[in-house]
Each structure stands twice: as structure tokens, then as C-alpha cells.
Amino acid sequence: MESAVTHIREALAALVLPGKAAISQKFFKTGTGEYGEGDIFLGISVPDQRAVAKAFYQEMSLDEISQLLSSEYHEYRLTALFMLINKFQKTKVPVEKEAIAEFYLSHLLYINNWDLADSSSYPILGSYAYEYDREDLLRTLARSDQMWHKRIGVVGTLYHIRKHSFGLTKEFVTHNLKHPHDLMHKANGWMLREMGKKDPDELIRYLDQYCREMPRTCLRYAIEKLDEPLRQKYLKGKI
Template sequence: MIHQVQSDLKKLSDSSRIVGAQRFFKTGKGQYGEGDKFIGVIVPNQRKIAAKYADLSSADLQKLLNSNIHEYRLTAIFILVNQYQQAKRDMVRRKKLVGFYLKNTKNINNWDLVDSSAQHILGDYLRDKTDRKILYRLAKSKNLWEKRISIIATLALIRLNQFDDTVALAEILLKDNHDLTHKAVGWMLREVGNRDQARLKKFLNQHIRQMPRVMLRYAIEKLAEKTRKYYLDLK
């Protein structure tokens, strides 16, 4: 089955898109996506292939995730998200899929792979769980993508007006040195602020001087202009 998936993706590839994708996802030497390969398949077509092979086995998903071809991994992520959502009330199945996801964090190694999955799988699974230690373990990882998974996963919690974990993880990640972490944290803080502006302002008032500027800009993006200027002037 995996050969059919790969064949279908290759049929939809467009070599003229490869250079642009490599530049966009920073695949050069020393960049965060170093070594990532592309075949030039647009995301809507990857989603179509994911829907076609919705029942792909875990073994074949693993092979796709192990690939250095970006579109193979992203298509596998789309299938995994679909399988998780289709499981609905089958918590045994969902737990197994979450375990598979966490086992593969080394392969979920670019921001689009994280952002297409973390809240839909890990975040959703934790919505009714009191034990969320996994988020903190990931946040303290040395791996950039595990850190991003930890904070992006909380989007599922934010949508339930549960902000405590987002705020606590943001505090852990304040001193991280990568701008992709700064952007992710700022984005989630902005989502908190969209629902509870007072909670966002409390965080800003406590941590404004520690926040990297890009994190701050993302966090305050939806605030009134006068308020944005106030916080920017404090930096």
C-alpha cells in the first residue's frame, strides 16, 4: 500500500515548486529544516491522498514518517490526524494513536508538521485529562520541534477556555533561543488574549522584559493600537 501512496504523490508532484519549498522551509546547511527533501506536491493534493488512504496501517505510516521527503511525512500526519478524529469515542484506539505520535516526534520535524497535528492529536487527547505532564516534558526537551508541539498542543485547551497550561508552558519557554519557539508561544498567548484579555495582560505585565520581541509582537497583535504601543515601549 505504501508504494501506491508514494506513487500517487509523485504523480501530483511539480518540480517547479521544489526550490521555492526548500527556501520556504529553510532546508539549507545550518538551517532548521536542513536535509529536508521535497517533490513539489501542494498541500490540498496531499490532503486528497490522505483521505484516499485513510486506513493506512501503522507500519506504512511509520515508513512514510521515516522518509526524508517532506510531503510523505506531511501526508502521513494528515492520515494520522484523520484516524484519530475518526476514532471518536474509542479511547483505546486514540491512546494508541497518541502513543504512536509521541514515538515519532523526531520525524515531526518542521513547523507545518507540528502545526497540522499537535492540537488535533495530543492537545485533543489531553482535553479531559488532569495529568498533562507530557506537555512539560516536551517543553523542557532540547528538541526544537518537541518544544513547539508542547505549546501548539494547548490550542485545543485554549478553545475550552483552559489557559493555565499555555501560560505555564510560555513561562518555561521564555528563554528559549529559537524564533520558531518565540512565534509559537506568542501565537498561543494571542489566542489566550482573544478569549481573556486580562489573562494575557497579566502575563505581559509579569514577563514583558523577558519576552523576546517577536514573541511579544505575536502576542499583542490583536490588542488595541494604543495598548500595543504601550507594551512595545516597555521593551
């Protein structure tokens, strides 16, 4: 009898798009010395991966999801994370949510590109941290020396932002404000922009204090939705 993992691999194989793998490997910087060095793509669209995850997640155990998440193929890992999100969001049993959060933390090694981190951090770990008062989990990641852990910690606060809770976001962004990598500048700016959507005054207060210290990329992301005259003032340092 074929396993659920085999069925998923077969389903994904049928969705491979000619030429997409090469495009993805360039887009996600998989070359020597780049942040996604060595990652391998099959060439499958994200909507198709979500559809496969939705179709199969109920029959998948965490052990089987682990087999996909530890794969060398990027799409297997992302599909596994989509299934994990589905499982986490559908269960109402606290012990099951805890098990999924612990599983996620034990597989951080495989969450090793920005799309993997961004799509899974807040609906799983951010949600768990908020609902079960485990902000320490996100804080440990945001203060890690490992960039992908940092990004998971920072983007994980998006769940808090959507609940109008901004303290963690400001703490983590400030701690990582001068991180050397552009991917962290983008993550920090993105979270500030999302905070501004919920509470513009909160963003303005933060920008007034820190805008002169921000890397340009972070600032541009943070002020993207502001009115143009105000946005220009921040860009030109006239605040």
C-alpha cells in the same frame, strides 16, 4: 498486489508542481546550518496532501503510516500526519486514541520542522492530553532540550486554549520565554495571541507581568490582535 503506501506515493507523485520543491526547500530553511537542514521536498501543495490523506487514511494501518512518516520526503511525512489526525479524530474508542497518541510520541524523530509540529501537535497530542488528563505528556515535551519537542509541547496547548483552559499555555510559555531560537519566540507569541482571542483580560494580565522579559518577536506575535493604542504601549514599553 500494490500496497496502500504505493498508492499514496503514486497519488502524491501525480500532484508534484514544477518548481515548488525549490521554493519549499528555501522557505523551510533546509540549507547547511539552518533549522531544516537536509530536508527534501517533492513540491506538493498542502491542500493536495490533505486531500490524499482524506482519501486513503481509512485503509492505512499504523505500520503503513509509519513507513510514510519515516520517509526522507517532507510531503510524505506531512501526509502521514494528516492521516494520523484523521484516524484520531474519527475513532471514539479510547484504546485506539491511546495507541495513536503513543504512535505519535514514538515517531517524534520525524516531526522535525515547524509545519509538521504545528499541524499535528494539538489535534492529536493536545486533544489526548486534555480529554484523558495526560498533561504530563505535553509537559515532558515542553521541558525537553530538543527544540522541536518544545514546540510540539507548547503548540499542543492550542487544544486547551480552545477549551478556555490557559494554565498549561502560560506555564510552558513562561518556561520557554527566553529560549534562544526565534521559532520558539514565534510559537510562544502565537499561543499567547490565541489565548487573547478567547480571553483578552487573561492575555493582558500575562503581558503586564512578562512583557519586559519577552523577546521582541514573541511580544509582536502576542499583541498582534490588540487595539492599536494598547499595542503601541506594549511595543514602546509604556505599560
